[in-house]
Amino acid sequence: MVTPLRVVIALCLVAPFVAMLWVGSYAKTDPVVIGIPFFYWYQMLWVLLSTGLTMIAYKLWQRDQRARSASKGGASK
């Protein structure tokens, strides 16, 4: 069943794919930060962003599961 919550979960999980597979968006040197070219620090930044997104997805998923088991009288998890 598609609920708004699940759409958000899906978006959180899909976002890293769009960002990372679109190599053209980050294949450049500038801006350089503390001597590290954009290409490198941007991808490392995405490690943190994707972690954050996965965490959000995890929390939302837990909420989704609780809602579901409540509506089913706690029969399934």
Add this chain to the structure above:
Amino acid sequence: MNDGVNGVALAVFLFFFLLVTAMGFMAARWRKAENEHSLDEWGLGGRSFGTWVTWFLLGGDLYTAYTFVAVPAAIYAAGAAGFFAVPYTILVYPLIFTFLPRLWSVSHKHGYVTTSDFVRGRFGSKGLSLAVAVTGILATMPYIALQLVGIQAVLDVMGVGGGETTNWFVKDLPLLIAFGVLAAYTYSSGLRAPALIAFVKDTLIYLVIAVAIIYIPIKLGGFDEIFASASEAYSQTNPATGAPRGALVPGDAGQWTYATLALGSALALFMYPHSITATLSSRSREVIRRNTTILPLYSLMLGLLALLGFMAIAAGVKVQNGQLAIPQLFENMFPAWFAGVAFAAIGIGALVPAAIMSIAAANLFTRNIYKDFIKPDATPKQETQVSKIVSLLVKVGALVFVLTMDKTVAINFQLLGGIWILQTFPALVGGLFTRWFHRWALIGGWAVGMIYGTVAAYGVASPTQKHFGGSAKEIPGIGEIGYIGLTAFVLNVVVTVVLTFVMRALKAPEGVDQTKPEDYTADAGDPGVQVELPPATAGSSTH
């Protein structure tokens, strides 16, 4: 590589090696279960690991010594192209989040130990299960061999590997000892040994990276200097190809390769038997999901580690064999005792995955070849015994491989292994979500993917090699250069879908599905989910 033996570094290295050896043997008594003669116990650590143990185990398993040596080595050799390992590990976690909890649930409900167990249960096809098992074993063997290559690199730089003129036995003796010890404690302790040793490994690795990423740039004059000298080095023309050595950012032509390598490798990673073994050893499906939010810490570490490749260039490390770049950088930059710690980190980093991989390959053989085809009435005790022996054979095989063949052969096979293992994706992940695919169609798709991937990889030449020179080739119909594994995978899926329609039309028998829809979401404590092998003592000290 070196003029003499680095005594201090060697002493520190030996200290840590002895420490983990003792831990490896003691691990047999850690969280021991009531019934120790079962494959769940030896091969999956009693399926009892909590969040932190699983985190260390998976981290120790996926980020191998070879990764530590090879990723910076690739950067050292060619620059940006080697950095694809970072987006690759970023993409892995959303994938795990989506499909591994389902695999965990169905495996617990039905007592599956391997992916092939699941495939057989889902599609009722021993043939498909055999294809998955054989692919898994074939892909794992060279991976274990590469762990040995990692240890060898460290031993070489420490000066104990001997030179070209040394007698082969003396030269390989340290490696033989290391692997003898590894084999012995894996045999006696099973998956518990690497799980316990992984703590030491990761502590050392994090320590070394943290120090390296601060200390080395200070010594080299900051990242500006490092990237400036790297940029200059990449612009030099490589005499073998007549093209520049590399680049700091991928050019237009390299972007498809970069993206397809990242995606293909991410899809492949969790098809490897050793990743699945580590996942199934966790206590609940929550443990897996929670782990996807803390595992990326390793990706960050990998990114920092990759930067060491640039530092090796800036530090003027000149090695013929790129694999030696990072150990040599440590040797040049660090005081001897800390170089010893760094070498120990890489060495132990090889032992953990080698142990898990040999266990995973052994489980596949036992469950899906021995039990399915040779001795269907094997008792759990016999299964465990066979698995233990096979884990030894697998390691001996890897050792023979490394000692008798050129290193590049192991690397070539590892490259092929990645392409091959990706071809089990439709059966496994497809099976987790739908029963629509026909079992024979899946076998057909698998075969086409395997053949295309192997032939295509064979045809790739590089300046130094006529065949298996790389893992990227022109994608038919698109014209861009892309990862062969991913092209083969797309071909595999297309063939599977087409054949499924054909099989349906011919009314070919579907096979019996053991599983029910609710099996895929069951969690520990639900009715029917065995809480496997209660531990003899409540081991809660680790989480």
